[in-house]
Amino acid sequence: xxxxxxxxxxxxxxxxxxxxxxxxxxxxxxxxxxxxxxxxxxxxxxxxxxxxxxxxxxxxxxxxxxxxxxxxxxxxxxxxxxxxxxxxxxxxxxxxxxxxxxxxxxxxxxxxxxxxxxxxxxxxxxxxxxxxxxxxxxxxxxxxxxxxxxxxxxxxxxxxxxxxxxxxxxxxxxxxxxxx
Amino acid sequence: xxxxxxxxxxxxxxxxxxxxxxxxxxxxxxxxxxxxxxxxxxxxxxxxxxxxxxxxxxxxxxxxxxxxxxxxxxxxxxxxxxxxxxxxxxxxxxxxxxxxxxxxxxxxxxxxxxxxxxxxxxxxxxxxxxxxxxxxxxxxxxxxxxxxxxxxxxxxxxxxxxxxxxxxxxxxxxxxxxxxxxxxxxxxxxxxxxxxxxxxxxxxxxxxxxxxxxxxxxxxxxxxxxxxxxxxxxxxxxxxxxxxxxxxxxxxxxxxxxxxxxxxxxxxxxxxxxxxxxxxxxxxxxxxxxxxxxxxxxxxxxxxxxxxxxxxxxxxxxxxxxxxxxxxxxxxxxxxxxxxxxxxxxxxxxxxxxxxxxxxxxxxxxxxxxxxxxxxxxxxxxxxxxxxxxxxxxxxxxxxxxxxxxxxxxxxxxxxxxxxxxxxxxxxxxxxxxxxxxxxxxxxxxxxxxxxxxxxxxxxxxxxxxxxxxxxxxxxxxxxxxxxxxxxxxxxxxxxxxxxxxxxxxxxxxxxxxxxxxxxxxxxxxxxxxxxxxxxxxxxxxxxxxxxxxxxxxxxxxxxxxxxxxxxxxxxxx
Numbered sequence: 001x002x003x004x005x006x007x008x009x010x011x012x013x014x015x016x017x018x019x020x021x022x023x024x025x026x027x028x029x030x031x032x033x034x035x036x037x038x039x040x041x042x043x044x045x046x047x048x049x050x051x052x053x054x055x056x057x058x059x060x061x062x063x064x065x066x067x068x069x070x071x072x073x074x075x076x077x078x079x080x081x082x083x084x085x086x087x088x089x090x091x092x093x094x095x096x097x098x099x100x101x102x103x104x105x106x107x108x109x110x111x112x113x114x115x116x117x118x119x120x121x122x123x124x125x126x127x128x129x130x131x132x133x134x135x136x137x138x139x140x141x142x143x144x145x146x147x148x149x150x151x152x153x154x155x156x157x158x159x160x161x162x163x164x165x166x167x168x169x170x171x172x173x174x175x176x177x178x179x180x
Numbered sequence: 181x182x183x184x185x186x187x188x189x190x191x192x193x194x195x196x197x198x199x200x201x202x203x204x205x206x207x208x209x210x211x212x213x214x215x216x217x218x219x220x221x222x223x224x225x226x227x228x229x230x231x232x233x234x235x236x237x238x239x240x241x242x243x244x245x246x247x248x249x250x251x252x253x254x255x256x257x258x259x260x261x262x263x264x265x266x267x268x269x270x271x272x273x274x275x276x277x278x279x280x281x282x283x284x285x286x287x288x289x290x291x292x293x294x295x296x297x298x299x300x301x302x303x304x305x306x307x308x309x310x311x312x313x314x315x316x317x318x319x320x321x322x323x324x325x326x327x328x329x330x331x332x333x334x335x336x337x338x339x340x341x342x343x344x345x346x347x348x349x350x351x352x353x354x355x356x357x358x359x360x361x362x363x364x365x366x367x368x369x370x371x372x373x374x375x376x377x378x379x380x381x382x383x384x385x386x387x388x389x390x391x392x393x394x395x396x397x398x399x400x401x402x403x404x405x406x407x408x409x410x411x412x413x414x415x416x417x418x419x420x421x422x423x424x425x426x427x428x429x430x431x432x433x434x435x436x437x438x439x440x441x442x443x444x445x446x447x448x449x450x451x452x453x454x455x456x457x458x459x460x461x462x463x464x465x466x467x468x469x470x471x472x473x474x475x476x477x478x479x480x481x482x483x484x485x486x487x488x489x490x491x492x493x494x495x496x497x498x499x500x501x502x503x504x505x506x507x508x509x510x511x512x513x514x515x516x517x518x519x520x521x522x523x524x525x526x527x528x529x530x531x532x533x534x535x536x537x538x539x540x541x542x543x544x545x546x547x548x549x550x551x552x553x554x555x556x557x558x559x560x561x562x563x564x565x566x567x568x569x570x571x572x573x574x575x576x577x578x579x580x581x582x583x584x585x586x587x588x589x590x591x592x593x594x595x596x597x598x599x600x601x602x603x604x605x606x607x608x609x610x611x612x613x614x615x616x617x618x619x620x621x622x623x624x625x626x627x628x629x630x631x632x633x634x635x636x637x638x639x640x641x642x643x644x645x646x647x648x649x650x651x652x653x654x655x656x657x658x659x660x661x662x663x664x665x666x667x668x669x670x671x672x673x674x675x676x677x678x679x680x681x682x683x684x685x686x687x688x689x690x691x692x693x694x695x696x697x698x699x700x701x702x703x704x705x706x707x708x709x710x711x712x713x714x715x716x717x718x719x720x721x722x723x724x725x726x727x728x729x730x731x732x733x734x735x736x737x738x739x740x741x742x743x744x745x746x747x748x749x750x751x752x753x754x
Binding site for chain 2: 002003004005006007008009010012013015017018019020021023024025027028029031032033035036038039040042043046047048049050051052054056078079080081119123124125127129130131132133134135136137138140141142143144145147148149150151152158160161162163164165166167168169170171173174175
């Protein structure tokens with residue numbers, strides 16, 4: 001029962017290793033290094049990375065910018081709440097407001113074009129979860145998080161909230177359209 | 181203060197118990213099981229609501245149940261049990277009197293009051309903020325106050341543990357170095373001190389904020405510091421249950437660690453690197469750089485993962501060596517085929533090792549990879565992962581330890597014959613299925629902490645793929661199996677402890693800690709003392725374990741790159 005007794009060899013740190021342990025440590029260490037370098041590698045050669053672009057700002061300032069974009073590029077309204085749908089030009093800055101319990105505005109993007117999407121919450125934490133792509137990003141109050149995204153194929157997508165935000169958390173969902 | 185030197189020697193195992201320590205172990209274990217019972221009852225509501233075909237609870241009750249389930253399981257059940265393990269690994273294994281039993285009781289009662297206060301806050305209905313209680317979503321002040329009291333109590337217990345180590349050293353109750361299991365417990369306790377300090381740094385200002393004394397808590401600061409507490413507390417569990425694995429191998433097989441040097445260095449790596457892992461939760465957050473994320477999320481360079489991979493080899497490896505020395509030396513796997521598959525502690529520890537490695541470990545590395553986190557963050561994959569680590573890894577290992585401790589600590593036979601073994605199989609296998617299908621649903625995008633993924637009645641609905649619904653249903657079925665397994669554990673434990681057949685003990689062998697130690701317990705008769713000379717194959721003492729480790733590595737590598745492949749198909753993002 002010696003894992004629960006003091007080591008029998010007083011100078012246990014001088015006992016030689018068995019081949020099985022040594023070999024496994026070497027293999028495991030190599031694998032750990034591969035996994036470590038995979039992350040910087042993907043930053044250079046991969047397409048899916050967060051750019052580290054974020055700004056501290058106030059809910060009022062963010063909402064103002066969002067309203068300006070809505071005023072400029074609104075194409076229609078949807079749903080019983082009459083949520084504006086905007087179709088911004090490629091390459092432009094788009095502000096997506098997360099609040100209890102809605103996303104605003106609804107975005108209509110073109111496939112193959114890039115957009116700078118700003119994410120921020122007006123109140124509590126929310127989770128930006130784009131389905132069925134399955135891209136998931138945390139949305140903070142006070143931090144304007146900028147993602148440059150390029151939708152690949154047309155279709156109807158959904159943004160659901162996947163950070164628990166209170167009793168109506170499950171109702172916080174919005175469509176996102178990608179057109180040709 | 182008069183020093184209490186009452187010891188008794190367990191007639192079956194030869195373990196030496198200091199009476200005050202023994203009483204603390206019993207009380208901590210009993211309260212832990214009560215927390216498990218509460219958490220288990222809440223799990224019924226959570227499971228049967230997430231299983232959309234049943235959808236039992238209303239939204240408010242569901243979130244309330246989920247909050248209390250997380251706290252009772254992740255915090256109260258596990259940490260009370262770990263306190264019992266700390267006292268066992270110090271006082272019992274070092275045959276030493278416990279330092280300041282009075283302070284240990286103060287710690288214990290603070291933990292009890294803290295746990296009650298926190299449960300009261302959630303029961304009020306205005307504190308359904310989840311285990312994570314992310315500001316600026318606020319809870320009732322008693323929610324934070326309860327956690328703080330609990331943490332202070334746990335901190336006191338850690339220092340009683342350290343004090344006992346000092347006494348053991350001073351009074352020379354052991355020779356040479358502390359046993360490996362104690363070393364693992366020291367690792368857990370050091371991580372616990374760091375964890376509790378971090379918890380204080382974030383929970384105290386949050387308490388003041390909930391009382392209106394502080395204006396603002398920044399959400400990113402909260403998450404960054406809170407996870408130094410939230411994730412690190414799970415690392416206490418890892419260190420503790422790995423110690424339990426070693427203890428299980430020692431108790432069931434008389435196995436000797438393959439190499440003290442390797443196993444202890446691996447524990448040391450935990451102390452150095454496990455703390456960095458709060459970054460795992462912040463990979464999809466704004467305001468932190470990729471350099472920070474990559475360094476921290478990988479525990480420097482996956483050095484803590486390396487440590488777990490080492491333990492994953494050395495525990496089964498030491499069992500293989502012990503078995504081969506007993507004569508099960510044919511072929512690669514005779515040692516495993518002839519293992520005691522009817523022995524409850526062995527079965528529990530075995531499933532714990534396999535489940536923690538294959539399901540919990542591999543999935544944890546996926547989520548903790550900076551870019552892969554984008555396709556996993558806050559989906560059901562996350563609870564799938566941690567039910568594999570914390571439930572299969574920690575809870576099941578603790579269940580196995582319970583079956584060993586009931587006769588030793590409570591002097592009662594484990595009740596209901598073979599049911600304990602069946603319990604380990606049913607709970608382990610059901611929990612594995614539950615975790616796998618939860619991760620499957622998460623891979624298809626289903627969110628965690630969500631009352632209704634059918635979005636019924638919403639003008640902007642979304643329909644998850646049919647496969648995701650199938651996964652959820654399978655998760656429900658396996659979850660019911662896990663509930664049955666959990667209920668069996670509670671039935672066996674409670675019945676054995678209070679009504680089980682008493683084991684007749686001779687009078688307490690009262691000896692002075694300094695002079696008259698009880699005779700040293702001898703290793704199980706078969707000579708499991710050598711380093712394994714003359715057994716094994718290919719110049720290895722444990723070739724079978726090595727093959728199993730390569731199977732593990734292969735699945736790890738394949739699954740890792742499958743996830744990168746999946747990531748490469750989503751929208752380009754920069």
